[in-house]
Amino acid sequence: MSEEIRRQRIEKIEELKKEGIDIYGRAFPKKEIASIKEGEADVKTAGRIMAIRHHGGSSFLDIKDSTGKIQIYIKKNNISEEELFIFKRLDIGDIIGVEGDVFRTKTGELTILLKHLTLLSKSLNTLPEKWHGLKDVEIRFRKRYLDLIMNEEVREVFKKRVKVIQYIREFLNSKGFIEVDTPMMHPIPGGAEARPFITYHNTLEMNLYLRIAPELYLKRLLVGNFEKIYEINRSFRNEGISPLHNPEFTMLELYSAYGDCREMMEITESLITFLGEKINNSLAMDYQDKKIDLSLPWKRIKWADIFSEAGIANWRDKEVVLKKAEEEGIELTEEDKGNVFEVLDKIFKKKIQPKLVNPTFIYQYPVEISPLAKSYPDSVDMVERFELFIGCLEIANAYSELNDPVEQRRRFLDAINKTTGNKEKMVDEDYIEALEYGMPPAGGLGIGIDRLVMLLTNSSSIREVIFFPLLRPKK
RNA sequence: GGGCCGUUAGCUCAACGGCAGAGCAGGGCACUCUUAAUGCCAAGGUUGGAGGUUCAAAUCCUCCACGGCCUACCA
Structure with missing residues (x-):
């Protein structure tokens, strides 16, 4: 027919x-x-x-x-x-x-x-048919243009996405931040914990990696006397695909020289409440079956306290942590059991994260899982870092930036010694050399734009907020 | 990677072991304020693909492809 x-x-x-x-x-x-x-x-x-x-x-x-x-x-x-x-x-x-x-x-x-x-x-x-429209999820994603013609709600989601990004720029520009853009092809992937996509440059005859985060280049700009900068653009991670993960995704990263983690917390609060007002005209919002209130102040709780509330009085006590994981029915591989942070992370995701509906800052993280963050002056084991959860989604990650090159090299080497699986991991000596010229103390913040848009548009999947999510080619 | 579910006309869906159907879209006719217009007529299918069971398969079984959800991996 x-x-x-x-x-x-x-x-x-x-x-x-x-x-x-x-x-x-x-x-x-x-x-x-x-x-x-x-x-x-x-x-x-x-x-x-x-x-x-x-x-x-x-x-x-x-x-x-x-x-x-x-x-x-x-x-x-x-x-x-x-x-x-x-x-x-x-x-x-x-x-x-x-x-x-x-x-x-x-x-x-x-x-x-x-x-x-x-x-x-x-x-x-x-x-597609005028009354029922286009419903087939696969066709909606593969032929997004039809989805956009037929489904007004889908148009609205993407219009909001565009506005979120516009308002972020407006907000940051008004606060004296300037937008920069840094390489997406890196000789050494860094700035996050993830497997990269590999590509190849013919003339230079070398492998390049699609960036997993812009962080290390943005901090080179801090060394270069750019003091308040941000970048909104794509990063790429060669990991699984899920309702919360697309291989390419959009991140905001922002750095403020002479600032710190605390300043980032304030910026995060005012930015996201600004967006709530601008996008949905309200600080009260629905996300899936949850009611969320963005009104300030937001809850702040120490990383260690969240575990002690969950019954782990001392997270360094591996026996207690393993016992708790077992009680909660969390499956652990032998490899997991060797790393207390893996186990804690699983307990967190399964037991704690699903309860973080209203905005919650979790702060003061262990240095072992924060290789780029600065320690507290009185406690080298813990770093000035926070993660923000809203609607059970991880929305932001921020810290006071480590600007000690000797300590940075030590942490990079430490991480390489610990992980066996990640073969692409190398020490970015060029970055350390930059730090050796002196980087001002600074606060840095990363916000996952796709997840933020999910939250603000009440979308259950990241594919609903990315025009063309990655799908296996048909036929 | 593992589990569960789905895939029938361009689209939205029926039929669930016994002749593959409807609405919309498309074609023809009628109708100069309709709006899911209406009425009449005709047409439209390799039931995702390949095997198997059966007198008979869209329907039951196996494998494959693609997608969704969960899980794993991962921020």
Whole structure:
């Protein structure tokens, strides 16, 4: 049948061509549909045909552009012969330009009485059904353009995504931060704990890695006397795909020279409450089946305290931690059991994270799991770092930046000795050399934009907030 | 990587061992204020793919592909 429809449509195109009609149109200055008012004369607008209702000598079309939808009323003896010829060959999905006077029908619908019709693009494929729309999740992701044409809620999500990023820029620019961009292809992957994508440069005859985080380059800029900087862009991690993970994702990273972790906490609070107000006009919001209140102040709790509340009085006591994991029915590999932080992380994800509905800062992390963060002055074991959870999602990660090159090298080597699986891990001597020239003390913050957008749009999957999430190619 | 579920017309869905169906979209006819327009007529299928069981398979079994959710990995 699709072949049949296609054939019929190609036939229409041939007929139109024979009459010398331009099937695919030219520039057409138009008014946005949403701004069209009753009583306006000779309005020119354009959009995609979403419905056609023939009613004898008159017909009604619904056309849609990026701002809205409007009805077009065609009286057959009101338009030229050529336009009538075009009109008879229109299909749902075609893009047309129209010109006419605006009025209301007796049922109250804002309508353009057509005077002139211009064909701007003929479609060969049928759009999904007008009433039920496009539901098939796979087609929605593979052919996102159809999803965007048919599902208004999906458009709204992506409009909000665009706004979130605009407002972040507005907010940070107003606070004196400047936006920079740093390499996405790194000779040595760093700045996070993840496996990278590998690519190859032919002329240089060397492997490059798609960045897993911009962190180490942004901090080179701190060395270079850029003091308040941020970058909003893609990072890439060669890991599993899930409702919370896409191989490429968008992060905000922000650095403030002469600041610290505490300053980052304040910025995070004011940025996210600003976004809540701007995007949803409210600090109260729903996420999935949860009610979230973004009102300040947000809860702050020490990393160690969250475990003692869960019944682990001393997280360094491996026996207690292992026993707790067992009680909670958490499956552990032999490798996990060798690393108390792995076990704690699993307990955290299973038992604690699902309870972090309202914004919660968890702070003061062990140095072992924070290789780029600065220790507390009175306790070298713990670092000035926080993670922020909202709606049970991890939204932000921040710390006072380690600017001691000797200590940094020691921690890098330490991490390499501990992990066996991550073969791409190397010490970025170039970064350490930069630190050796002197980096100011600084606060740094990372926010996962996709997850933040999920939260602000009440989306259950990261694929709902990324235009083209990665899928296995079909066929 | 493992488990569960799904895949039927362009789209949304029925049929659940016995002739593959409907609505929308598309084609034809009628109708000059309709809006899920309406009425009538005709058309549209390798039931994701390959095997198997059976007199008979969309339906039961096996394998494969793609997707979703959970889990694992990972921030």
